[in-house]
Amino acid sequence: xxxxxxxxxxxxxxxxxxxxxxxxxxxxxxxxxxxxxxxxxxxxxxxxxxxxxxxxxxxxxxxxxxxxxxxxxxxxxxxxxxxxxxxxxxxxxxxxxxxxxxxxxxxxxxxxxxxxxxxxxxxxxxxxxxxxxxxxxxxxxxxxxxxxxxxxxxxxxxxxxxxxxxxxxxxxxxxxxxxxxxxxxxxxxxxxxxxxxxxxxxxxxxxxxxxxxxxxxxxxxxxxxxxxxxxxxxxxxxxxxxxxxxxxxxxxxxxxxxxxxxxxxxxxxxxxxxxxxxxxxxxxxxxxxxxxxxxxxxxxxxxxxxxxxxxxxxxxxxxxxxxxxxxxxxxxxxxxxxxxxxxxxxxxxxxxxxxxxxxxxxxxxxxxxxxxxxxxxxxxxxxxxxxxxxxxxxxxxxxxxxxxxxxxxxxxxxxxxxxxxxxxxxxxxxxxxxxxxxxxxxxxxxxxxxxxxxxxxxxxxxxxxxxxxxxxxxxxxxxxxxxxxxxxxxxxxxxxxxxxxxxxxxxxxxxxxxxxxxxxxxxxxxxxxxxxxxxxxxxxxxxxxxxxxxxxxxxxxxxxxxxxxxxxxxxxxxxxxxxxxxxxxxxxxxxxxxxxxxxxxxxxxxxxxxxxxxxxxxxxxxxxxxxxxxxxxxxxxxxxxxxxxxxxxxxxxxxxxxxxxxxxxxxxxxxx
Numbered sequence: 001x002x003x004x005x006x007x008x009x010x011x012x013x014x015x016x017x018x019x020x021x022x023x024x025x026x027x028x029x030x031x032x033x034x035x036x037x038x039x040x041x042x043x044x045x046x047x048x049x050x051x052x053x054x055x056x057x058x059x060x061x062x063x064x065x066x067x068x069x070x071x072x073x074x075x076x077x078x079x080x081x082x083x084x085x086x087x088x089x090x091x092x093x094x095x096x097x098x099x100x101x102x103x104x105x106x107x108x109x110x111x112x113x114x115x116x117x118x119x120x121x122x123x124x125x126x127x128x129x130x131x132x133x134x135x136x137x138x139x140x141x142x143x144x145x146x147x148x149x150x151x152x153x154x155x156x157x158x159x160x161x162x163x164x165x166x167x168x169x170x171x172x173x174x175x176x177x178x179x180x181x182x183x184x185x186x187x188x189x190x191x192x193x194x195x196x197x198x199x200x201x202x203x204x205x206x207x208x209x210x211x212x213x214x215x216x217x218x219x220x221x222x223x224x225x226x227x228x229x230x231x232x233x234x235x236x237x238x239x240x241x242x243x244x245x246x247x248x249x250x251x252x253x254x255x256x257x258x259x260x261x262x263x264x265x266x267x268x269x270x271x272x273x274x275x276x277x278x279x280x281x282x283x284x285x286x287x288x289x290x291x292x293x294x295x296x297x298x299x300x301x302x303x304x305x306x307x308x309x310x311x312x313x314x315x316x317x318x319x320x321x322x323x324x325x326x327x328x329x330x331x332x333x334x335x336x337x338x339x340x341x342x343x344x345x346x347x348x349x350x351x352x353x354x355x356x357x358x359x360x361x362x363x364x365x366x367x368x369x370x371x372x373x374x375x376x377x378x379x380x381x382x383x384x385x386x387x388x389x390x391x392x393x394x395x396x397x398x399x400x401x402x403x404x405x406x407x408x409x410x411x412x413x414x415x416x417x418x419x420x421x422x423x424x425x426x427x428x429x430x431x432x433x434x435x436x437x438x439x440x441x442x443x444x445x446x447x448x449x450x451x452x453x454x455x456x457x458x459x460x461x462x463x464x465x466x467x468x469x470x471x472x473x474x475x476x477x478x479x480x481x482x483x484x485x486x487x488x489x490x491x492x493x494x495x496x497x498x499x500x501x502x503x504x505x506x507x508x509x510x511x512x513x514x515x516x517x518x519x520x521x522x523x524x525x526x527x528x529x530x531x532x533x534x535x536x537x538x539x540x541x542x543x544x545x546x547x548x549x550x551x552x553x554x555x556x557x558x559x560x561x562x563x564x565x566x567x568x569x570x571x572x573x574x575x576x577x578x579x580x581x582x583x584x585x586x587x588x589x590x591x592x593x594x595x596x597x598x599x600x601x602x603x604x605x606x607x608x609x610x611x612x613x614x615x616x617x618x619x620x621x622x623x624x625x626x627x628x629x630x631x632x633x634x635x636x637x638x639x640x641x642x643x644x645x646x647x648x649x650x651x652x653x654x655x656x657x658x659x660x661x662x663x664x665x666x667x668x669x670x671x672x
Contacts, residue, residue: 025124032113036104043090052113065088066078069081073086087120098115099294110126110127111126111127112124216239219284221284223287236257241463248335250465256498267281293310317351319351319356323346323347352384358381396441399416400413400441410444417440417444418445433468436455436456436459439452439454439459439476456469456472504526505527513638520544524541539566541557542554542557546570546577575608606622610641626657
């Protein structure tokens with residue numbers, strides 16, 4: 001539908017407002033403008049009053065961006081709206097204030113005023129209690145929040161109340177308000193569908209197509225305190241994780257979803273970029289020990305709201321609230337939830353508020369790559385609540401990254417990772433993250449490939465939408481030579497995380513190890529477009545250039561990684577293969593210092609000697625790497641830098657000790 005067609009449709013619907021409805025809207029408007037949400041912002045008050053009055057008068061043509069700019073802000077009628085965003089900025093502020101008002105208001109207001117994203121035409125949703133047409137006795141318990149579509153005649157009850165289509169009507173269920181353990185209980189604002197303004201998306205048409213792909217956009221922090229952003233982000237991540245357990249849904253990952261934080265893009269454009277059919281957006285407000293989350297489900301194919309609901313709980317019940325919200329969304333999109341998934345979503349998960357807060361602070365730092373600080377917060381979270389499976393799994397993740405990055409000696413890092421992962425599983429076997437970390441630890445520490453396979457599969461079963469599970473399993477499959485399967489897993493990760501530099505980079509590594517260098521380079525071009533200043537990007541680009549014989553370009557990329565031991569090994573290998581022998585030996589000296597100081601670098605020294613063609617020293621350092629349990633040895637089967645050693649019997653013996661076997665058919669000849 002074009003913008004002009006949508007505006008004409010809105011005008012026709014607004015013409016159907018009766019005088020009683022208009023009076024209700026105006027009375028409610030004054031309540032909204034007098035609220036604390038709009039206090040102190042006369043411009044926001046004036047903006048909302050202007051658009052509401054134009055709408056009530058049926059003057060929709062005046063609700064164009066250029067016309068509002070001229071009327072309210074004194075702009076010339078023909079001003080350049082592309083370079084002057086004054087109307088868009090003020091509309092965004094008003095939307096936020098409206099959300100804050102409805103978030104904090106008590107009870108269910110008789111009218112709800114909303115300003116849809118991408119439009120300046122307000123919509124008005126009426127609660128059934130506002131009309132005689134629905135004046136029927138309500139049962140005392142369970143409490144019903146069922147909504148109906150009001151007729152044009154406010155004074156008489158209709159003989160037949162229209163029934164919403166199945167996909168929307170599933171949300172019109174009766175909810176019991178649980179009151180226990182200090183919880184505020186579930187507050188359902190219901191799947192509010194207000195009279196004719198929202199009837200246009202239903203009418204008498206067939207139910208909309210089933211939704212099978214969804215993104216949860218970052219929940220907005222309504223506290224007014226930017227320091228609380230981490231809490232809203234944490235709640236977003238928890239909701240994504242809960243929805244991810246529903247195998248029939250494709251749920252976009254946290255990384256891609258968070259890239260739209262603060263975006264000005266409209267929902268249909270976001271949905272197209274991510275390839276999803278529906279969008280969940282909402283907000284979080286934490287006030288003392290109470291948390292309120294509001295969420296609405298938008299069908300991106302029609303840009304219409306399907307469902308909205310607000311939940312309020314004590315902080316001790318916030319995770320249970322997330323599970324209920326995920327279950328409600330799954331119900332609303334007509335997705336079948338298996339009994340096992342239902343049980344996981346509805347399980348009781350008591351929360352220690354202090355520990356949960358520290359955990360979210362730790363996750364914030366983990367997601368930004370600050371593992372040292374993250375470990376401190378997570379350890380404090382465990383001190384506050386030793387039974388927090390999430391905190392143990394997150395701590396295991398940090399130790400794993402520290403080991404894989406060479407920031408801690410391998411055996412120390414992976415031993416800690418394994419211990420924390422075991423504890424997480426012991427506390428909550430249904431937590432996918434615990435199984436992912438145990439799989440990684442057993443692979444990197446014990447070279448126990450069979451256990452790693454079992455744990456990765458268990459993680460994918462528990463959360464089919466876990467990008468980390470798919471990407472780590474792709475790495476595992478590549479290391480044991482099942483490269484076509486590894487590519488498939490990496491591509492699945494890209495489907496779930498389509499605008500993440502990390503996902504493109506992981507897929508690029510898999511194609512690199514598969515000797516598909518052109519494909520790897522193409523993927524890295526996309527990763528660079530999303531995030532150009534990531535050290536891992538330079539690392540993989542250097543590897544690809546080296547295998548294509550572009551040693552100068554390879555050296556330039558590796559040098560951008562600084563004094564990192566892993567990058568130095570590949571830098572020295574590129575120097576050696578380019579004939580820069582002195583530079584290669586200087587790199588070996590730098591790596592020997594890393595070995596003495598940090599306990600990492602043996603495998604990387606072997607790579608440099610392999611590039612020099614010095615097999616004796618290469619195998620000497622590979623043996624040292626074996627004794628140090630170097631993480632690099634997990635790539636023995638597939639690392640192109642070691643191809644020159646593969647025909648030597650000592651190489652087959654080393655592969656056998658590490659637990660992988662030589663399969664020459666899995667590897668092609670080095671592509672220069």
